[in-house]
Amino acid sequence: MRTQIPVLAAVLTAAAAPALAQGASDYPVSEQMPVTNLQAIAPGSGVTPCSQRYQPVDLPALDADKPVADAVRDAFDPRDAWGLDQNLALLPPEPGTEGPVLRVKAPGALLEEGEPDRMRVGGGFIAPVLGGEGARSACLQYKVRFPDTFSFTDGGRLPGLYGGAPSMGAEPGDPSGFTMRFAWREDGDGELVEYIANGGADARYGLSVGPTRWSWRAGVWHTVELETVMNAPDRPDGIARVWIDGEPVIEQTDIAYRRKKGAGADGLLFSVFYDNPDVERAAPGEKYVDFADLRVFRGGDQTADGGG
Numbered sequence: 001m002r003t004q005i006p007v008l009a010a011v012l013t014a015a016a017a018p019a020l021a022q023g024a025s026d027y028p029v030s031e032q033m034p035v036t037n038l039q040a041i042a043p044g045s046g047v048t049p050c051s052q053r054y055q056p057v058d059l060p061a062l063d064a065d066k067p068v069a070d071a072v073r074d075a076f077d078p079r080d081a082w083g084l085d086q087n088l089a090l091l092p093p094e095p096g097t098e099g100p101v102l103r104v105k106a107p108g109a110l111l112e113e114g115e116p117d118r119m120r121v122g123g124g125f126i127a128p129v130l131g132g133e134g135a136r137s138a139c140l141q142y143k144v145r146f147p148d149t150f151s152f153t154d155g156g157r158l159p160g161l162y163g164g165a166p167s168m169g170a171e172p173g174d175p176s177g178f179t180m181r182f183a184w185r186e187d188g189d190g191e192l193v194e195y196i197a198n199g200g201a202d203a204r205y206g207l208s209v210g211p212t213r214w215s216w217r218a219g220v221w222h223t224v225e226l227e228t229v230m231n232a233p234d235r236p237d238g239i240a241r242v243w244i245d246g247e248p249v250i251e252q253t254d255i256a257y258r259r260k261k262g263a264g265a266d267g268l269l270f271s272v273f274y275d276n277p278d279v280e281r282a283a284p285g286e287k288y289v290d291f292a293d294l295r296v297f298r299g300g301d302q303t304a305d306g307g308g
Contacts, residue, residue: 054297083123134264137299
């Protein structure tokens with residue numbers, strides 16, 4: 001079982017560490033990154049949720065009459081996918097959703113010998129829906145629901161945005177890639193998990209940003225929104241904002257997403273899994289998470305106050 005690095009410990013380690021070796025990152029992991037921002041500052045810009053300011057990407061709707069793997073491929077044309085047939089299901093629309101419900105189930109059996117490791121934990125796909133070299137700024141909106149008897153146990157990951165070659169865990173990845181994903185913690189608190197260029201050499205499991213700023217409630221639909229604004233290639237001035245049920249909960253202004261001009265947000269990283277699936281299997285409760293109304297938006301050249 002892996003142990004998530006606490007936010008403060010990761011930040012202090014980064015502050016004491018030298019700059020990364022040449023070629024790994026052009027950004028120092030040092031005092032240039034304020035601790036307050038790495039833990040998320042209180043939202044202060046007052047900008048409206050990004051779905052109200054950005055242009056929606058035209059995506060086909062999920063077709064509940066098709067097998068789930070076919071429906072996902074038709075809607076998102078993913079470049080990679082896992083667990084679709086085994087762990088995902090499409091359910092009809094219900095009150096509170098505008099389209100079908102996408103259910104991600106936790107497998108009930110232990111990993112079989114020789115079975116790919118990631119097949120044990122849920123399911124997901126990587127969908128480059130923003131195309132080309134990506135977007136200077138992007139927005140993701142979706143609804144998520146945990147069942148009434150959900151046991152949050154050891155925590156887990158939820159969908160987010162990505163760019164470049166996204167890191168999927170502790171393995172070293174392309175330093176030009178990033179991911180920003182929502183998550184739940186063992187007590188139901190929400191957080192944003194970030195793999196970014198200036199995240200720190202020892203943040204192997206991503207920076208844990210904003211824990212305790214909101215909590216997931218079982219049995220209700222939550223609407224989440226994530227905005228990413230790319231940094232200039234030569235300085236850490238990227239932005240991340242989060243809204244939960246329309247309320248701002250996170251705002252960061254010192255992020256280095258990229259190291260080269262032109263790199264941007266490429267699309268949706270739909271990745272759902274339990275941080276420790278063995279704990280979840282041993283816990284009581286229904287082992288699935290529901291999603292609905294996934295939307296991706298493209299922005300222009302946004303400023304720190306949301307203009308652009």
